[in-house]
Amino acid sequence: xxxxxxxxxxxxxxxxxxxxxxxxxxxxxxxxxxxxxxxxxxxxxxxxxxxxxxxxxxxxxxxxxxxx
Amino acid sequence: xxxxxxxxxxxxxxxxxxxxxxxxxxxxxxxxxxxxxxxxxxxxxxxxxxxxxxxxxxxxxxxxxxxxxxxxxxxxxxxxxxxxxxxxxxxxxxxxxxxxxxxxxxxxxxxxxxxxxxxxxxxxxxxxxxxxxxxxxxxxxxxxxxxxxxxxxxxxxxxxxxxxxxxxxxxxxxxxxxxxxxxxxxxxxxxxxxxxxxxxxxxxxxxxxxxxxxxxxxxxxxxxxxxxxxxxxxxxxxxxxxxxxxxxxxxxxxxxxxxxxxxxxxxxxxxxxxxxxxxxxxxxxxxxxxxxxxxxxxxxxxxxxxxxxxxxxxxxxxxxxxxxxxxxxxxxxxxxxxxxxxxxxxxxxxxxxxxxxxxxxxxxxxxxxxxxxxxxxxxxxxxxxxxxxxxxxxxxxxxxxxxxxxxxxxxxxxxxxxxxxxxxxxxxxxxxxxxxxxxxxxxxxxxxxxxxxxxxxxxxxxxxxxxxxxxxxxxxxxxxxxxxxxxxxxxxxxxxxxxxxxxxxxxxxxxxxxxxxxxxxxxxxxxxxxxxxxxxxxxxxxxxxxxxxxxxxxxxxxxxxxxxxxxxxxxxxxxxxxxxxxxxxxxxxxxxxxxxxxxxxxxxxxxxxxxxxxxxxxxxxxxxxxxxxxxxxxxxxxxxxxxxxxxxxxxxxxxxxxxxxxxxxxxxxxxxxxxxxxxxxxxxxxxxxxx
Numbered sequence: 097x098x099x100x101x102x103x104x105x106x107x108x109x110x111x112x113x114x115x116x117x118x119x120x121x122x123x124x125x126x127x128x129x130x131x132x133x134x135x136x137x138x139x140x141x142x143x144x145x146x147x148x149x150x151x152x153x154x155x156x157x158x159x160x161x162x163x164x
Numbered sequence: 165x166x167x168x169x170x171x172x173x174x175x176x177x178x179x180x181x182x183x184x185x186x187x188x189x190x191x192x193x194x195x196x197x198x199x200x201x202x203x204x205x206x207x208x209x210x211x212x213x214x215x216x217x218x219x220x221x222x223x224x225x226x227x228x229x230x231x232x233x234x235x236x237x238x239x240x241x242x243x244x245x246x247x248x249x250x251x252x253x254x255x256x257x258x259x260x261x262x263x264x265x266x267x268x269x270x271x272x273x274x275x276x277x278x279x280x281x282x283x284x285x286x287x288x289x290x291x292x293x294x295x296x297x298x299x300x301x302x303x304x305x306x307x308x309x310x311x312x313x314x315x316x317x318x319x320x321x322x323x324x325x326x327x328x329x330x331x332x333x334x335x336x337x338x339x340x341x342x343x344x345x346x347x348x349x350x351x352x353x354x355x356x357x358x359x360x361x362x363x364x365x366x367x368x369x370x371x372x373x374x375x376x377x378x379x380x381x382x383x384x385x386x387x388x389x390x391x392x393x394x395x396x397x398x399x400x401x402x403x404x405x406x407x408x409x410x411x412x413x414x415x416x417x418x419x420x421x422x423x424x425x426x427x428x429x430x431x432x433x434x435x436x437x438x439x440x441x442x443x444x445x446x447x448x449x450x451x452x453x454x455x456x457x458x459x460x461x462x463x464x465x466x467x468x469x470x471x472x473x474x475x476x477x478x479x480x481x482x483x484x485x486x487x488x489x490x491x492x493x494x495x496x497x498x499x500x501x502x503x504x505x506x507x508x509x510x511x512x513x514x515x516x517x518x519x520x521x522x523x524x525x526x527x528x529x530x531x532x533x534x535x536x537x538x539x540x541x542x543x544x545x546x547x548x549x550x551x552x553x554x555x556x557x558x559x560x561x562x563x564x565x566x567x568x569x570x571x572x573x574x575x576x577x578x579x580x581x582x583x584x585x586x587x588x589x590x591x592x593x594x595x596x597x598x599x600x601x602x603x604x605x606x607x608x609x610x611x612x613x614x615x616x617x618x619x620x621x622x623x624x625x626x627x628x629x630x631x632x633x634x635x636x637x638x639x640x641x642x643x644x645x646x647x648x649x650x651x652x653x654x655x656x657x658x659x660x661x662x663x664x665x666x667x668x669x670x671x672x673x674x675x676x677x678x679x680x681x682x683x684x685x686x687x688x689x690x691x692x693x694x695x696x697x698x699x700x701x702x703x704x705x706x707x708x709x710x711x712x713x714x715x716x717x718x719x720x721x722x723x724x725x726x727x728x729x730x731x732x733x734x735x736x737x738x739x740x741x742x743x744x745x746x747x748x749x750x751x752x753x754x755x756x757x758x759x760x761x762x763x764x765x766x767x768x769x770x771x772x773x774x775x776x777x778x779x780x781x782x783x784x785x786x787x788x789x790x791x792x793x794x795x796x797x798x799x800x801x802x803x804x805x806x807x808x809x810x811x812x813x814x815x816x817x818x819x820x821x822x823x824x825x826x827x828x829x830x831x832x833x834x835x836x837x838x839x840x841x842x843x844x845x846x847x848x849x850x851x852x853x854x855x
Contacts, residue, residue, distance in 0.1 A: 119250040123382040132240025149379035157435045160507040162649045164263040
């Protein structure tokens, strides 16, 4: 019983780390956008994955994004 | 329970005090790096627990009931509520550049003590404070930039000055970091091949992410990192093959022009093709290398051989000229305080923060971690024998052109600095290089230090050359990322400024505008790079202080803005929190600017260096073949003097504007109008936001 809980806790922890890494590197950005669009879009067109990726890059590299 | 917590914090504080005392007072031959780690970590913990909490509660009154811009304006694109740990990672990846690695490595010429103390105290009382408060101010203003806040809260002129200062600093920064790469790669086919390979790898990833698997950053980065690691190993085969080694061996001047061509291409090409995939690669390798260095230092616990203070605190150092005051505080910029961070704190981060309370962890905390990177760089640089450190970092014009003369000069400085030519030849051979003399700029000596720590952890002597080139690749890769991302942002700034004269120039998709603005920005930093490459003193002597001065001047601008906002918030009682570091930065930058322009020593003062060369020409002591070169050097010295004077003047103008406004507010002649967004209560619960 205790072992099961330990395994379950370890799985949850690993899943959180995995989610964190995906969020940090931008891998999960599109999924976030889709959820946000469903909540707040007010009828705006939903971008597909490729369009969203390109738009994000344009924005990110139009301002100071990396420091010295 | 409360008693136990208090006892634990007292133990941490005492641990920090003992470790600091040890590194400050120890005068033996070598001291364990463990003391540096303990001193830094304990001081960071105490600073975070006490000082940042004080700022959060008394000064800023962070309010978790107030909806942040990420909540109110959530669109999944610009404004994205983000978990605080993930945002900490984003923010740290954005602020951590080559500065905290190179600056402490160069400042090691004063000994380990001054730089280490400034890294720890500077970040706790200045750098973290700036990052934290500017982040808070930007959150309260829907993510406005530093320039916009300067315009709204100080004056219109203040906003314009901030904009021009950012562009000028960007140009100097790019020129200097490019010089660091050139000095690391010149005459090194292994390092040049490895870095060159990152370009086709980045192009491959760009195509993969654009056409095959759009936006799948993680899997593309894993493939890319594996390919880069293979390139590091393959570089040895290239270096061992005379024909291929010849192909990848370049002089400093040739590398400078290659880098300019690269910067132009990265700025003008579509961002998805080269710039973005390189940034992904760089972010993963940067995180991995910094983590590995920390682990390596903890496992190996190397001994620091550099004296606590060297005789070069008097300003006669071979790495760069200048006394400990103010040049220790100018040379170590980013690890203690960096004006550039204020652009990140008022950029993406405030648009992604979930709660105001997270600003303390992200703004103050990430800067503490950056400072720790600086302390690790200091340990890596000081762990090698001091004679070796100076042999790598000293220009031939100062110590002599041949290995025998250079080592004899360095050894004559005292028993700490003993080094000989065979030792240097053996070291160069074991790291896979022809020579390690005259490798100024900090990157090669840091790579030697890192490689020794890594190889003592894994692989031993056999892997020293692989680890050295891994370290060089790591430094060069993320310097290139700064170079291409900075060139592109600089291009947008030039287009924005140009559009004030002629509107169509501002259209970022108009090809002639793109080409002209890219050429202008590359030409500007390329000029500084070229003058550094041909400088007989190696360029770092004049350009790194110029970069440090400009970066710290930008920090002064950020702290002027922060102080103005705090005054308007009615926090006069606590105004010393920003006023203190601001005054310190104004003092060190103005002193350094004055000395760099007017000092009578030709190695130190730009104008006296120019005058010295002009006198030599007038006396007919310069051969006809070198006349044009000498005249160009004179022009460069005068240009550096003008740039320094213009930057210092701009900051003084902003300071005077702010002082006038502070006086008007304090004497009630002017109403204190804050430009904050109105209060909106949060609709989130801790559970909903994933806390």
